[in-house]
Structure formats: C-alpha cells, structure tokens
Amino acid sequence: MMANEAMVKKPVTNGSVALFGDDLDKGFENMTQQDLALPFIRILGQLSPQVTEGDSKYVTGAKPGNIYNTVTNELYDGKIGIKVIPCYYKKDYPEWSDRGEGSAAPVALHAPNSPVIATGKREGSKIRLPNGNYLEETASYYVMVETKAGGYTPALITMKSTQLNVSKKWNAMMKTVQISDGKGGFAVPPMHGVVYNLSSNLQKNDKGSWYGWVVTQDRILETKDKSLYLSAKGFSSDVKKGSVQTRADVEDKIIENVPF
Structure with a gap:
C-alpha cells in the first residue's frame, strides 16, 4: 500500500486546493508504509517528559491524562478521548x-x-528470566486514529500491566458486536469495520494511581465510509504481511509509571 493510501483525509475547501490542482498527493509515489514512522498513541502520566517543563520533550499545555501522538505531537483531552478503528x-x-x-x-x-x-x-x-532480564506481556493494537484535522492515519496502541484487563474487555467487546447478515441472522463485522472511542481516567490499586484507558464502542462503519473502510482494511493487510515497521514503546518502558 502506498503511503497516501493509508491515510484518509477530511476534504479541505480552501484556497490551497485550487492552488495545487492536479498536483495533489504528488511526490509520494515511491513512499510506502515501510517508509513511515508509525506513531504510538499513549496516555501521558505524571512522569512523562511531555508534561515536564524544561525537559527536551516537553509539549506546551500537556498534562497527565492527555492522549498523545508521538509523531505529530498532537494532544487530545483524555476525558473526551479519540476515535480509533482497530x-x-x-x-x-x-x-x-x-x-x-x-x-x-x-x-x-x-x-x-x-x-x-x-x-x-x-x-x-x-516475568523474571534466569539471565536477569524480564518479559512484559504486551497487547498491541494497530489502529487508524482520527486526527485533529478530521482524517484518519495509522498508529499503534500498546497495553501492558494493569491495562491488560482493559485489553481483554476490549477484545471481548469486539467479538460481541453484531450486525444483520441480511438472511434473518447475525454476523460479527470485521475488526476494522467498527469505530471505538478511547478516553482516559484515573485508575488506582493498593500500590498507587495512574491514568488508564477507557474503551467504548462509537459506531459501525457504513456504505458512506467506504474510503475509510478500505484504508483500514489495507492497513490491516499490510501489518499482517509484515510491511509495517514497528518498534517497542521504549519511552513508555523507561517511564514505567504504572504501579506493579
């Protein structure tokens, strides 16, 4: 899939469109998903550098509980949340x-x-290994996330530690979504056919508190969403084929702000 095919953009009706004319999307012909940095979407915590004034990674206005895009540096209100298509x-x-x-x-x-x-x-x-290293069970969701401009772009959300319970509930939620099959019965839509809202809230256990994910179903894609659906389907195929370059969320590991 070409890079510009993986992104669904909200139509822009300003002078730029008239200026660019037939040149829209040109220059990206040889750029594939492998050539792009896949952003992480994460919740900022008390120790996140983005909320610490004076840190080189500080983002103006960032505060704990915000949802953050690691590539665009976009911040989202955690209480409102973001729209994603897994x-x-x-x-x-x-x-x-x-x-x-x-x-x-x-x-x-x-x-x-x-x-x-x-x-x-x-x-x-x-899980502590004999060599002194440790393993950390991690659930990864390759998603299309809605941007502030109104379009959708590929991203990665990882859940571990206390958030694995959220992951399991989200998985169960996805498996129980049903639509009419047109034959008097019901069918489960594809994972990439449903939009969810991911927000954040303050969560606690006997070891402390942290901000975690809250997942709710938003809507099921319809015929009018064909372009978005095909982009999500294509991204799913690219990930499955190994065409999407990913890495571990190193910064999240370094922060380690969730009590264990």
Whole structure:
C-alpha cells in the first residue's frame, strides 16, 4: 500500500486546493508504509517528559491524562478521548534489561508460545528470566486514529500491566458486536469495520494511581465510509504481511509509571 493510501483525509475547501490542482498527493509515489514512522498513541502520566517543563520533550499545555501522538505531537483531552478503528491485534513478550542496563531497546521479542516464557518467574506483571532480564506481556493494537484535522492515519496502541484487563474487555467487546447478515441472522463485522472511542481516567490499586484507558464502542462503519473502510482494511493487510515497521514503546518502558 502506498503511503497516501493509508491515510484518509477530511476534504479541505480552501484556497490551497485550487492552488495545487492536479498536483495533489504528488511526490509520494515511491513512499510506502515501510517508509513511515508509525506513531504510538499513549496516555501521558505524571512522569512523562511531555508534561515536564524544561525537559527536551516537553509539549506546551500537556498534562497527565492527555492522549498523545508521538509523531505529530498532537494532544487530545483524555476525558473526551479519540476515535480509533482497530485493524490488527497481536500479543507478544518483549524481553527487557532492567532500567539503566544495556540498550534502551528490547533485548528480544518473544511470541506467546515461546519456551522462554516458561523459564521465568512471575514478579507482579513481569516475568523474571534466569539471565536477569524480564518479559512484559504486551497487547498491541494497530489502529487508524482520527486526527485533529478530521482524517484518519495509522498508529499503534500498546497495553501492558494493569491495562491488560482493559485489553481483554476490549477484545471481548469486539467479538460481541453484531450486525444483520441480511438472511434473518447475525454476523460479527470485521475488526476494522467498527469505530471505538478511547478516553482516559484515573485508575488506582493498593500500590498507587495512574491514568488508564477507557474503551467504548462509537459506531459501525457504513456504505458512506467506504474510503475509510478500505484504508483500514489495507492497513490491516499490510501489518499482517509484515510491511509495517514497528518498534517497542521504549519511552513508555523507561517511564514505567504504572504501579506493579
């Protein structure tokens, strides 16, 4: 899929369209999804550098609970939330060294059926390995996220630790959505056929508090959403084929602001 095919843009009716004419979207012919940085969509916490004045990553106006796009630096009100279309889901176990040791990147990435997992010992939400590293069960959602301009663009949302419960509830919600099959029965629409709203709220346990995700169903795509649906379907296919370049959410690992 070409890069401009992965994004659905809200029509703009200003002087720029008249100026650009037939040149719209030109220059991106050789740019594919592999050439783009896939942004993470994350909730900012008390220790996030984006909320810390003086930090090189500080974003003006950012505060804990905001939802943040790591590529565009867009901030969203966590209470209102963002619209996303989940396109592909996977679970894996990144292997990390403890903070301050080795590279910031994960040492390895293990599949759910990896024999390495059984060699570890559970420590809260982490699995400590014999080599001293730890595994962290991580649910990844490849999504199309609505931008402030009104269009949709690919992004990645990861959930771990306490947010795995949110992930399981979201998965169950997706599996229970039904539409008429036109034959007197019901069918489950494709994952990339439903829009959800993701907001944030303050969550607590006996070890502390943090901001976490709240997921609600927004709407099911219709015929008028064909362009958006096809873009979401194409993104899903690209991820499945391995055409989308991703990495672990290193900054989120470094912050580690959720109590374990």
